[in-house]
Amino acid sequence: MPEDGGNEASGGPGETVGGSASSTAVGGAFAAPPPAPQRFTPHFMGTGGEYFRIWIVNVALTIATLGIYAAWAKVRTRRYFYSHTVVGGRPFDYLGQPKAILVGHIVIIGAIAVSSLFKNLYPLIGSVSGLGVWALFPFLMYKAHRFKAFNSSYRGIRFGFNGTVGEAYKVYLLIPVVFFAVTAGIGFLATLESGAALLLMPLAAVVSGFGWLVVYPFWVFKQKDYTFENTSYGTLRALFTPELKSFYRAYGGGLAIVVVVVVAAVLPFGAAIAVLTQSLKEAPWAGTWLAFVPILLVMSIFVLVQQYLYARITNHCWNSFRLGSLTFEADLSARTLVFIRLTNILAILATFGLAAPWARVRRTRYLVSCFTVIAPRGLEDISASQLTADSAVGDAAADFFDWDVGW
Amino acid sequence: MTFAALYFDGKTSRAHRVEVTLSKGFLLIEGEVGLLPFSVEMDDCFVEPALGSSLRIVRLPDGGHLETRNGQAAGKLERAASSSYFMQIVHLLESRWRFVAVALLLCVSVTWGGVKYGIPLAAQTVAFAIPAGALDDMSDRTMEQLDRMLFAESQLDVWEKERLVALFDEFAAESGYGTAPRLLFRKGSVGPNAFALPSGIVVVTDAMVELVGSDDELLGVLGHELAHHRHRHSLRKILQDTGVYIIVSAVVGDAASIASIAATLPVLLVEASYSREFESEADETGASLMVASGRQIAPMVAFMQKMAKKQGGKTGSDLMSSHPATQKRIEHLTRLAKENGETLSVEE
Numbered sequence: 092m093p094e095d096g097g098n099e100a101s102g103g104p105g106e107t108v109g110g111s112a113s114s115t116a117v118g119g120a121f122a123a124p125p126p127a128p129q130r131f132t133p134h135f136m137g138t139g140g141e142y143f144r145i146w147i148v149n150v151a152l153t154i155a156t157l158g159i160y161a162a163w164a165k166v167r168t169r170r171y172f173y174s175h176t177v178v179g180g181r182p183f184d185y186l187g188q189p190k191a192i193l194v195g196h197i198v199i200i201g202a203i204a205v206s207s208l209f210k211n212l213y214p215l216i217g218s219v220s221g222l223g224v225w226a227l228f229p230f231l232m233y234k235a236h237r238f239k240a241f242n243s244s245y246r247g248i249r250f251g252f253n254g255t256v257g258e259a260y261k262v263y264l265l266i267p268v269v270f271f272a273v274t275a276g277i278g279f280l281a282t283l284e285s286g287a288a289l290l291l292m293p294l295a296a297v298v299s300g301f302g303w304l305v306v307y308p309f310w311v312f313k314q315k316d317y318t319f320e321n322t323s324y325g326t327l328r329a330l331f332t333p334e335l336k337s338f339y340r341a342y343g344g345g346l347a348i349v350v351v352v353v354v355a356a357v358l359p360f361g362a363a364i365a366v367l368t369q370s371l372k373e374a375p376w377a378g379t380w381l382a383f384v385p386i387l388l389v390m391s392i393f394v395l396v397q398q399y400l401y402a403r404i405t406n407h408c409w410n411s412f413r414l415g416s417l418t419f420e421a422d423l424s425a426r427t428l429v430f431i432r433l434t435n436i437l438a439i440l441a442t443f444g445l446a447a448p449w450a451r452v453r454r455t456r457y458l459v460s461c462f463t464v465i466a467p468r469g470l471e472d473i474s475a476s477q478l479t480a481d482s483a484v485g486d487a488a489a490d491f492f493d494w495d496v497g498w
Numbered sequence: 499m500t501f502a503a504l505y506f507d508g509k510t511s512r513a514h515r516v517e518v519t520l521s522k523g524f525l526l527i528e529g530e531v532g533l534l535p536f537s538v539e540m541d542d543c544f545v546e547p548a549l550g551s552s553l554r555i556v557r558l559p560d561g562g563h564l565e566t567r568n569g570q571a572a573g574k575l576e577r578a579a580s581s582s583y584f585m586q587i588v589h590l591l592e593s594r595w596r597f598v599a600v601a602l603l604l605c606v607s608v609t610w611g612g613v614k615y616g617i618p619l620a621a622q623t624v625a626f627a628i629p630a631g632a633l634d635d636m637s638d639r640t641m642e643q644l645d646r647m648l649f650a651e652s653q654l655d656v657w658e659k660e661r662l663v664a665l666f667d668e669f670a671a672e673s674g675y676g677t678a679p680r681l682l683f684r685k686g687s688v689g690p691n692a693f694a695l696p697s698g699i700v701v702v703t704d705a706m707v708e709l710v711g712s713d714d715e716l717l718g719v720l721g722h723e724l725a726h727h728r729h730r731h732s733l734r735k736i737l738q739d740t741g742v743y744i745i746v747s748a749v750v751g752d753a754a755s756i757a758s759i760a761a762t763l764p765v766l767l768v769e770a771s772y773s774r775e776f777e778s779e780a781d782e783t784g785a786s787l788m789v790a791s792g793r794q795i796a797p798m799v800a801f802m803q804k805m806a807k808k809q810g811g812k813t814g815s816d817l818m819s820s821h822p823a824t825q826k827r828i829e830h831l832t833r834l835a836k837e838n839g840e841t842l843s844v845e846e
Contacts, residue, residue, distance in 0.1 A: 141550045144592045151601035152588070154608050167549060167588075174552040181504075181513065182553055184563075207740060246513065247506030247563055325511065445602075473511040 128467040129179075135459040137175035139449030145171055146448040158200075162193035165490070176459055178245070179470050186249070187242040187483070195487030227488075229263035230256060234485025240322060241478055246470065251478045253328075254321035262317045266310045274299045304346070308338040315408050325473045327415030333408060341403040345396045352392050360388060391433060398428040409462065415473070420463040431457055501571035505529060508561035518564060518571075520578060525556075527564070545576045547585030550592070613742060613768055618775075621737035625730040630697070633733070637697035644701075645684075652683035652704055659683055662707070662716070666700075669717050673791035675724055683707070690805075694723040696733045709808070710801060718788060718798035725783030731776040742768050781827055785834045795835035796842055802828045 149164035166189045173183040206223070233256050240252035277295040312335050319331040402425035409421035435450035464470075505514040505527060516529040525543065528535040542559035554572035556564040556579075566572060576586065591597040652659065663681050670678030679698030690706040700723045702716075710716040726732065742765055785795045806824040835842055 137550070144595075144598045145550060147598055147601045147605065148588065148591045151604045152591075154605060163585075163588075170546075170549055171552065174549065181565075184555065246511035247508045247561075248511050471510075471512045475509050 128465055129469055131179045131464040131466065131470070133176055133178045133459045133462055133464070135172075135176050135452075135456040137171060137452050137455070139452045142171060142452050143445075143448040158196075159193065162196055163189040165189075165192055172455060173243070176455075178464060181246055181470075184244040184247075185242060186244055187238070187486075191483040192486065195483030195485075198484050199487040225264070229259040231485040231488040232263055233259040234481060235489035236318065236321070236485070237481040238483050238486040241481060245324070246473070248325040248473055248475050249478055251323040251476065252321050253323055254317055258317060258321075262313045266306065266313060270302060270306050274302060304342075308342040309335065311342075311404070312338045315404070319408060319412050322414070323476070324414050324417075326476045327417065327473060330413040331408075331411060333411040337407045338404065341400055341407070344403065345400050348396055348399060349392065352395065357388060357392075390436070394432050394436070395429055398432055399425040401425075402428050416467050418465045420465070421461055422463075423458070423461045427457060428454075499571060499574055501566060501568040503556075503564040503566040503568070505533070505564055506562055508563065516564070518566075520571075520575060523578065525558075525575075540575070540579045543575070543579045545572060545579050547576075547582055548572070548589040617738050617741040618734070618772070621734045621741060622730075624737055625733040628733065633697045637695035637699055640695055641682075641699065641701075648688060649684040649686040652685050654683055654704055654707060658707075665713060665717070666720055669720065669787075669791055670724065673721070673787040675728070675787060679724075679727065681720070690808075692719050692723050694726045694732065696727075696730070698727045700724070700727075709804065711804065712797060714788075714793055714797035715801040715804075717791075717793065718784065718795075718801055721784035721787040722780045722798075723784075724787060725780040726776070728783060729776070729779060731780065735772060735776065738772050739769050742772075778827070778830060781831055782834065785831060785838075789838055794840050795831060795838055796840050799828060799831045799835055799842060802831060 145167060149160070149167060152160040153164050166185065166187055169185045169187060173185040176183050233254060236252045236254060240250040243250045274295065277298055312333065315333060316331060319333075320329050322329045402423040405423055406421045409419045412419050431454050435446075435454060438446040439450055499521075500517055500519045503516055503518050505516040506512070507514075514529045514533045516527050516533070519526040519528075520540065523540045524537045525540055526535065526537045538558055538560075544557040546555040546557065548554065548569065553565045553567060554569060556566075556572070556575060558564065591601065662683075666681045667678045670676060679694075679700055682699060682701045683704065684701055685704045688703060688705075690703060690709040692700065692702045692706050694700050700720060702720070706719065707716065710719065781798070785798060788795055788798065802824060806828065832842060
């Protein structure tokens, strides 16, 4: 569920909707709409040094105010990333209100504090509260989508989210529940009928073991469909036409990467480490540091697969997405993303976290540059539509649990 | 004062190039052909606080807004309109490297001080405030789970168990500890092991009973566990680990996705260091219980040496391990024994 990747950039590539005229600079914004379709490439204008100063002041004030400032810090961070993402010479605008976000924080942190205390004191009740998170997850996702869209604006026109709570439950909860019910059902039948058990037992094993691998891409597909199809910009409605098989291809590719890397790198590497550890008995201190090598290795594989999936799925989604007459192109390179992510992690570890702002700016700059907006009639004649505001509870939850609300 | 800006009316995405004049508490907005000049009261406008090199934005009462690169003009409007003084200060802090340095210093020292003193102190306070009834409940549940997952019934002779329980009771009384908690015996795959649950119940594995060379060595081990209970270590550990998790995710939470991977390492390191502090405290208190009961610390040393031998060359550095490297614990206990005036047989 916390399918990660782009949410490191304060709202994924969502901020990049729109377009910056690659041909016409700022001046183009004032010209009469030309007849030929315009292509806009977004630019990210933020710098690591500038964001570092905002970030460290955010952290310091959050500490000094015992966490209360976190809501203001969040707004400042988002405003920074939005307002430095420029399309057609105009920046995005973040309209979220710190006080609304503060209320969201209080609700979510309170709920988590209570449930985690229970989890430690009474494991049984703890597991029930885990179920509670699942039961609320779709509702909170719905809220988070609405909050994010409503508070994102470009050229004075807000984005909107038109999905319903019912749909959210179908997408986020019904699919995994049905899957686990089917698995459990087959397992239960296998224990009942001794004759059929011969047939059902292996089936149950296969379904529970590999079933989720088969269902998961479909689940992600439905989630993306919910997110993209329900997004609007002013009066422009979305048209989302992704292909299910592209999702299966992407996840198949991810699986293949895991297999290849494990066979080609991990096994020989592991053997080498075992030999080294054996011979390092004389210098035990080296052994401890050697223990970090497998951690780094597992982390690298994780990053490799995660970024590969992120690139392929993001590309496919945006290439199948329209907003009114606007179409989009996305051309993320998995290789570049992996390189950026790995070097970012190393930099963050080496600086005890101080490189985090720089890392985030660097990744955002690359992500933003991979999109193109094609506007047949320019970006100047889009009208606003009636929208209603929403609370920030879902936003806070999505942030805390690292749920993907990215467009 | 007059400055150039872009005006968006909030109804369409069209940008209007306008000239904005501030006079007598009103903003007069005049644009290109097709946009009728209009004016708004400055009090009804909101000037978004400055943020790095971002464009300055003035929100107008009808849902429209102005964008300008003219920071000076925006500053003047800020003083004339409703805006947040606090955010002006924040922007000032963000703009000067020396304030940034102060913020950095604050972050580093608070993180270090919190982890080193703040969290342990808070956890200690909370741990001693939790009523015993809640601890009993929690420990019974934990024991049920352990029995299901790890342990089988002890294979020790019934009379031997009775004898050891009596010995344990006697030890607790003699050492001034008070009433001994329940002592449970279990057989398990965890090797020679002993631990105390938050309610005080002490669990010993069969392998441990077989490993110790004498009753006094076993009492040394049990004294260590009694000390854990007296200091409520297990409960404090849970609370402290939760605290560290919250602090680390708050500090690096800005880059959530990276943090989830990278933050595990510092969290593990800090948690391991908490455990090591608890272990040496338990060694210290355990040793004093031995002395108070008229016994010596030497059996504890002997037992630790036996453990060290059993672990073989696997001493390792103690950076990650929960117990201080065995060698360090031996040195610590040896020093305590010498302070107690004991003469130790030197290990060959």
